[in-house]
Amino acid sequence: MFDFLVFSLTVAGIYALMALGLNLQAGYAGLMNFGQIAFAGLGAYATGIAFSLGWPPLAGAALGVLAAMALGWCIARIGNKLASDYWGIATLAIAEILRTAATNEDWLTGGANGISAIPSLFDGLGRPWSGLAFLGLVAIVVTVCALLCRRLGNGRFGRALRLMREEPQLAACMGYDLRSLKSRTLMAGAAITALGGSLYAHYMSFVSPDYMLPAETFLLWTMLMIGGVGSTAGVLIGVLLVQAANVLAPFARQVLGFGSDQAGALRLGLIGLILLACLMWRSEGLVPEKIRKMP
Amino acid sequence: MFQFLIDALLRTADLALVTLGLSMLYGLVKFPNIAHVQYAMFGAYASYALHAAGAPLIGSLLIASVVTGILALGLHLLVFRRLLRAGPSISMVGSLAVSMLAIALMQGLAGSFPRMFKLGHTAPLTIAGAHISYTQFYFVCTTVVLLMLVTLLLFYTRLGRAMRALTNNAALANASGLNAERITFLVSFTSGMVAGLGGSMLSLSTGAHINLGNDLLLPVFAAAILGGLGNPMGAIAGALLIAVTETAVTNLNFGFLFGVDMKFLPVTYINAASFLILLLALLFKPYGLFDREVRRV
Numbered sequence: 001m002f003d004f005l006v007f008s009l010t011v012a013g014i015y016a017l018m019a020l021g022l023n024l025q026a027g028y029a030g031l032m033n034f035g036q037i038a039f040a041g042l043g044a045y046a047t048g049i050a051f052s053l054g055w056p057p058l059a060g061a062a063l064g065v066l067a068a069m070a071l072g073w074c075i076a077r078i079g080n081k082l083a084s085d086y087w088g089i090a091t092l093a094i095a096e097i098l099r100t101a102a103t104n105e106d107w108l109t110g111g112a113n114g115i116s117a118i119p120s121l122f123d124g125l126g127r128p129w130s131g132l133a134f135l136g137l138v139a140i141v142v143t144v145c146a147l148l149c150r151r152l153g154n155g156r157f158g159r160a161l162r163l164m165r166e167e168p169q170l171a172a173c174m175g176y177d178l179r180s181l182k183s184r185t186l187m188a189g190a191a192i193t194a195l196g197g198s199l200y201a202h203y204m205s206f207v208s209p210d211y212m213l214p215a216e217t218f219l220l221w222t223m224l225m226i227g228g229v230g231s232t233a234g235v236l237i238g239v240l241l242v243q244a245a246n247v248l249a250p251f252a253r254q255v256l257g258f259g260s261d262q263a264g265a266l267r268l269g270l271i272g273l274i275l276l277a278c279l280m281w282r283s284e285g286l287v288p289e290k291i292r293k294m295p
Numbered sequence: 296m297f298q299f300l301i302d303a304l305l306r307t308a309d310l311a312l313v314t315l316g317l318s319m320l321y322g323l324v325k326f327p328n329i330a331h332v333q334y335a336m337f338g339a340y341a342s343y344a345l346h347a348a349g350a351p352l353i354g355s356l357l358i359a360s361v362v363t364g365i366l367a368l369g370l371h372l373l374v375f376r377r378l379l380r381a382g383p384s385i386s387m388v389g390s391l392a393v394s395m396l397a398i399a400l401m402q403g404l405a406g407s408f409p410r411m412f413k414l415g416h417t418a419p420l421t422i423a424g425a426h427i428s429y430t431q432f433y434f435v436c437t438t439v440v441l442l443m444l445v446t447l448l449l450f451y452t453r454l455g456r457a458m459r460a461l462t463n464n465a466a467l468a469n470a471s472g473l474n475a476e477r478i479t480f481l482v483s484f485t486s487g488m489v490a491g492l493g494g495s496m497l498s499l500s501t502g503a504h505i506n507l508g509n510d511l512l513l514p515v516f517a518a519a520i521l522g523g524l525g526n527p528m529g530a531i532a533g534a535l536l537i538a539v540t541e542t543a544v545t546n547l548n549f550g551f552l553f554g555v556d557m558k559f560l561p562v563t564y565i566n567a568a569s570f571l572i573l574l575l576a577l578l579f580k581p582y583g584l585f586d587r588e589v590r591r592v
């Protein structure tokens with residue numbers, strides 16, 4: 001039971017990193033990125049590949065972050081002339097192309113079997129402590145990233161992003177380079193998300209193309225919409241709520257005697273229901289973004 | 296060669312009906328409805344259930360598609376109409392939630408194991424050396440007939456003209472006395488019905504399964520965007536283009552590039568090919584291949 005709690009919290013922390021990355025783009029800048037999970041996948045795969053090359057974990061994470069930032073820059077560049085929903089579908093397509101490539105390029109990624117036996121970071125500490133140490137590491141990284149995102153969001157950069165979201169033409173008139181704002185946001189979001197992906201690979205000691213399923217991106221979006229787009233505290237609350245629904249499913253399986261299909265359906269249905277209810281009756285989320293009013 | 300044409304045509308039939316509905320509805324509501332592909336899945340399960348309960352095949356297909364149409368209309372009335380007030384991006388995420396709920400419902404009711412129709416085996420039809428099963432043949436025929444009907448409806452009736460007017464300029468159409476709301480209801484119903492029919496006919500050969508909708512999602516969106524969202528005729532052309540590319544990519548022999556006799560791309564690269572076209576299209580023709588409008592910023 002204790003182990004399960006530690007496991008759920010660690011996974012929630014890792015998802016929180018990815019959701020924070022998405023919040024930078026979708027929340028502050030209003031970019032409909034539906035391919036967010038590609039960044040996490042790059043982080044995870046970079047860790048796996050670095051491990052098979054014999055590199056230290058830190059080098060793997062750095063490789064992942066750099067690769068994700070490069071991808072973020074590219075995605076920002078195609079979004080030049082596109083309306084936001086078209087751009088969202090383009091990002092979805094890019095994520096799917098990457099996933100297809102990861103499934104097929106056996107020599108690099110191990111194909112559909114993925115890369116396994118990636119060492120967890122604190123194996124030397126013994127049974128209960130290794131998990132706790134990992135949870136501590138994740139908690140520290142999440143805290144640092146959350147504070148950083150808040151700082152970024154409330155500072156000059158965040159104000160520029162909000163202006164770009166609400167009044168792009170005004171922002172352009174005031175001398176902001178929209179394209180550079182967009183690519184910097186995407187690169188920052190990509191870096192945080194890739195860090196989450198890299199931690200996930202270490203925690204599961206395994207990487208597979210299934211990490212990059214579009215459903216994962218949709219899960220991140222759910223977390224964002226439930227908690228409140230554009231607010232760091234809201235994102236963390238959303239992550240906890242969705243993770244609670246995730247944790248509930250195995251319990252329902254034991255208590256109500258559900259089969260694995262029904263338990264999966266219950267999990268998905270709960271998340272869908274919460275998301276829909278939030279959108280219909282509280283579209284700004286549980287913790288709405290605070291807009292600063294000029295007196 | 297002829298087999299190639301048949302394969303491409305079959306794939307077009309898979310995509311065309313769902314794409315058509317998606318594109319038609321987009322013209323009126325102006326948000327890409329992700330749940331649209333789940334109507335196909337719903338239709339597939341509904342017709343399977345009816346057929347398994349003993350209804351004749353044609354009857355169960357028809358009833359299932361009407362039921363799917365009613366579902367689509369109900370969702371529009373209860374959910375999307377409300378969400379649309381908050382803007383297109385909220386509606387798009389909302390359609391995502393609806394699509395999750397639809398999958399959860401079906402998985403809870405029917406399980407994740409595919410349900411195959413009990414149709415009995417018939418020898419495949421052979422036309423000029425190419426093989427095609429009877430169900431597939433009827434699928435293609437139905438699709439062609441339906442597409443022709445929709446074309447007639449769009450270009451030769453008052454209703455069709457009203458629809459095109461609304462798509463082009465909703466404010467002007469409203470001002471000239473068209474009942475936008477009623478037309479949107481009608482199009483919701485029709486697009487749901489057509490998607491349900493497309494899904495059920497697809498499931499005749501693949502079986503009704505949970506991922507039927509998800510597997511369609513990206514190719515259908517690729518086709519709809521290629522044709523220009525909101526342009527029904529473009530959607531059909533987009534479906535044709537995606538189908539031809541997918542078939543070509545898997546059937547082309549790349550051996551000459553590598554100096555060996557036979558070298559094919561793995562079948563799993565099918566989807567990547569269509570997304571690549573989609574990306575190229577978005578890069579160079581962002582509003583679809585058939586866009587003639589001039590946009591001013």
